[in-house]
Amino acid sequence: MKNNIVVVKEMKSLIKKAPGFKKKELADYKLDIIALCEFGCRYCSSNEGNYLRINRKKFAKDAKNQIGRAVIPKDDPSLMMVWHDVVGQLENELSGKPKGFGAGLTLMFSMLTDGFSPSLVREGTTKKVLKLMLDQTSFRIRVLTKNAIVGSPEWLEFFVKHKDRFVVGLSIGSLDDAWSKNMERGTSSPSERFEALANLQRSGVPTFGMLCPVFPDIVLNKQVEEMVKLVRPEVVENIWVEPYNDRNNWAVVRDGYTQNSPVYKWFTDVYDLKKTQRWSAYATELYLRLRLEALEYEWLPKLKYLLYEDKIMSDDAPMFRGLDGVLLQSKPGDDGLSKNPHIARLQR
Numbered sequence: 001m002k003n004n005i006v007v008v009k010e011m012k013s014l015i016k017k018a019p020g021f022k023k024k025e026l027a028d029y030k031l032d033i034i035a036l037c038e039f040g041c042r043y044c045s046s047n048e049g050n051y052l053r054i055n056r057k058k059f060a061k062d063a064k065n066q067i068g069r070a071v072i073p074k075d076d077p078s079l080m081m082v083w084h085d086v087v088g089q090l091e092n093e094l095s096g097k098p099k100g101f102g103a104g105l106t107l108m109f110s111m112l113t114d115g116f117s118p119s120l121v122r123e124g125t126t127k128k129v130l131k132l133m134l135d136q137t138s139f140r141i142r143v144l145t146k147n148a149i150v151g152s153p154e155w156l157e158f159f160v161k162h163k164d165r166f167v168v169g170l171s172i173g174s175l176d177d178a179w180s181k182n183m184e185r186g187t188s189s190p191s192e193r194f195e196a197l198a199n200l201q202r203s204g205v206p207t208f209g210m211l212c213p214v215f216p217d218i219v220l221n222k223q224v225e226e227m228v229k230l231v232r233p234e235v236v237e238n239i240w241v242e243p244y245n246d247r248n249n250w251a252v253v254r255d256g257y258t259q260n261s262p263v264y265k266w267f268t269d270v271y272d273l274k275k276t277q278r279w280s281a282y283a284t285e286l287y288l289r290l291r292l293e294a295l296e297y298e299w300l301p302k303l304k305y306l307l308y309e310d311k312i313m314s315d316d317a318p319m320f321r322g323l324d325g326v327l328l329q330s331k332p333g334d335d336g337l338s339k340n341p342h343i344a345r346l347q348r
Contacts, residue, residue: 004076015107023329040185043252080117094136103139106140156199167237171193219282253267
């Protein structure tokens with residue numbers, strides 16, 4: 001559990017457009033209610049994102065003044081950064097908005113952090129914020145979390161009561177509870193998250209699958225189909241899937257596996273020895289197994305495969321022919337096509 005809490009200067013606006021998530025077809029807007037969440041996922045992309053990167057020196061100084069150490073997120077997974085009065089700030093922000101604000105649009109709660117961080121839930125902040133959004137906007141709210149509490153009786157009652165306004169998903173990329181305990185510190189275990197998702201589905205709450213990122217051991221161990229079945233693709237609205245993409249944290253993730261394991265060697269080959277072909281083969285196999293499963297059980301229209309395609313090699317590119325269920329995420333060229341010439345040929 002987090003114990004190093006640092007108060008940092010709040011953002012000027014909490015509700016913001018989310019072009020990155022719009023490209024992923026996840027949301028039009030986003031709402032984060034904390035600067036750095038209570039979960040210490042060692043692979044977290046937010047730790048290398050613009051917000052924390054741009055403010056790194058300022059936040060390190062705040063940490064030095066408040067807890068005596070000038071630490072940054074990647075140095076200390078127990079670090080948590082909060083804003084002073086997020087509920088009051090949101091009330092002020094919404095006071096000038098019409099009730100129809102957000103009609104026909106989806107808002108992600110949350111994009112960079114987890115709005116169901118345990119202390120936020122205990123203090124009632126999470127529920128106060130969601131009630132404000134229900135009462136004063138017309139957004140459909142996409143909840144994404146690693147906290148299985150969303151499948152508890154209290155929260156099931158809340159979501160059922162407002163199921164026309166919510167769609168709920170739990171981010172899961174592994175089936176290994178022991179691995180998760182070390183690499184996703186403070187989160188609910190993968191098995192608990194799958195159970196919470198099932199509880200939501202049994203209660204009639206709209207859900208979505210979020211297998212992001214799917215770590216290489218799932219592909220190496222031929223567990224893709226097992227993971228997909230636990231999401232229940234016949235029930236969810238959509239399933240987003242993404243292969244692991246390094247964000248300056250590959251060595252930390254690799255060290256979460258035993259040194260003699262195939263997945264440890266995979267990380268060494270791909271990121272230390274620069275054998276890009278291994279990453280390309282993994283991302284391609286993940287897609288092919290998903291596509292085969294989706295075709296067999298007729299849920300291909302629900303698949304949203306998030307592919308940063310710049311490292312897909314020439315031998316693998318033809319396997320994506322048709323790009324069924326694929327959302328290309330790398331920055332395109334001036335012609336609107338992928339900068340990867342092998343993928344661009346498929347687009348043409």
